[in-house]
Amino acid sequence: xxxxxxxxxxxxxxxxxxxxxxxxxxxxxxxxxxxxxxxxxxxxxxxxxxxxxxxxxxxxxxxxxxxxxxxxxxxxxxxxxxxxxxxxxxxxxxxxxxxxxxxxxxxxxxxxxxxxxxxxxxxxxxxxxxxxxxxxxxxxxxxxxxxxxxxxxxxxxxxxxxxxxxxxxxxxxxxxxxxxxxxxxxxxxxxxxxxxxxxxxxxxxxxxxxxxxxxxxxxxxxxxxxxxxxxxxxxxxx
Numbered sequence: 001x002x003x004x005x006x007x008x009x010x011x012x013x014x015x016x017x018x019x020x021x022x023x024x025x026x027x028x029x030x031x032x033x034x035x036x037x038x039x040x041x042x043x044x045x046x047x048x049x050x051x052x053x054x055x056x057x058x059x060x061x062x063x064x065x066x067x068x069x070x071x072x073x074x075x076x077x078x079x080x081x082x083x084x085x086x087x088x089x090x091x092x093x094x095x096x097x098x099x100x101x102x103x104x105x106x107x108x109x110x111x112x113x114x115x116x117x118x119x120x121x122x123x124x125x126x127x128x129x130x131x132x133x134x135x136x137x138x139x140x141x142x143x144x145x146x147x148x149x150x151x152x153x154x155x156x157x158x159x160x161x162x163x164x165x166x167x168x169x170x171x172x173x174x175x176x177x178x179x180x181x182x183x184x185x186x187x188x189x190x191x192x193x194x195x196x197x198x199x200x201x202x203x204x205x206x207x208x209x210x211x212x213x214x215x216x217x218x219x220x221x222x223x224x225x226x227x228x229x230x231x232x233x234x235x236x237x238x
Contacts (some may be wrong), residue, residue: 016096018121018131021145023099025125034138036123053077065162067192089169095163099144107133108143172198 021033038045057077064070071085105113107160113133119132129147134140172180180199184192 003097006088012117015101016099018123019096019099019101021123022101022119022131025123026128028125031125035123037119039119050078050083065187066194092163093165095165096162098162101131104144104146106143106144111142113144125140 017035021035024030025033054074054077058073061069062072064073067087071087074083074085077083100216108111108130114135117135118133119137120139122132122134122139123131127143129145131144131146132141133144134142177199180195184195187195204236
């Protein structure tokens with residue numbers, strides 16, 4: 001099986017996120033959404049302090065064997081203002097395929113769209129078929145038209161009507177199952193039930209049936225990209 005190029009995979013997921021942002025402004029949920037890709041090592045977000053607190057608290061914990069233990073570490077890492085941990089459920093994950101946008105290679109001015117170098121995307125309810133891009137955080141926006149002649153909107157669907165991403169237990173491939181079996185000997189018997197349940201209850205799939213977009217591809221994406229999203233709704237900015 002041939003592997004999808006790393007750059008294509010990174011662009012694929014970014015286009016999915018942009019599709020969601022576009023639908024949110026089209027539906028008048030927000031007046032505008034700004035999505036910034038910050039430069040690694042040269043930017044600092046308020047959430048970085050929160051992660052530092054978690055890392056500091058983790059130093060006092062010898063071993064962690066379950067997700068529940070991680071929840072507890074996060075809750076206790078900030079004594080003054082404890083973090084709220086929300087445990088995601090499988091039916092909270094949705095598919096963005098229906099709202100994915102057509103891939104574009106040029107701007108409205110027929111200039112090449114260097115997708116990898118874009119640092120700033122902006123979406124506005126007043127321009128429901130246009131994405132505004134910048135190559136620097138302080139540069140000038142260049143409009144990209146994602147519509148087609150004779151059509152008002154492309155792939156218009158309410159985010160409230162998205163299909164769930166998974167309709168059954170997520171399957172483990174054979175390689176991951178074998179790795180998990182090998183690691184069991186390093187886990188105290190009293191902590192092994194979580195992992196034996198995963199091995200025993202979930203149907204295995206062979207390497208030949210793994211989806212074209214693999215987790216290994218995601219892990220191999222070059223660069224450490226941090227995103228900062230600002231959503232404007234009327235006079236409120238988050």
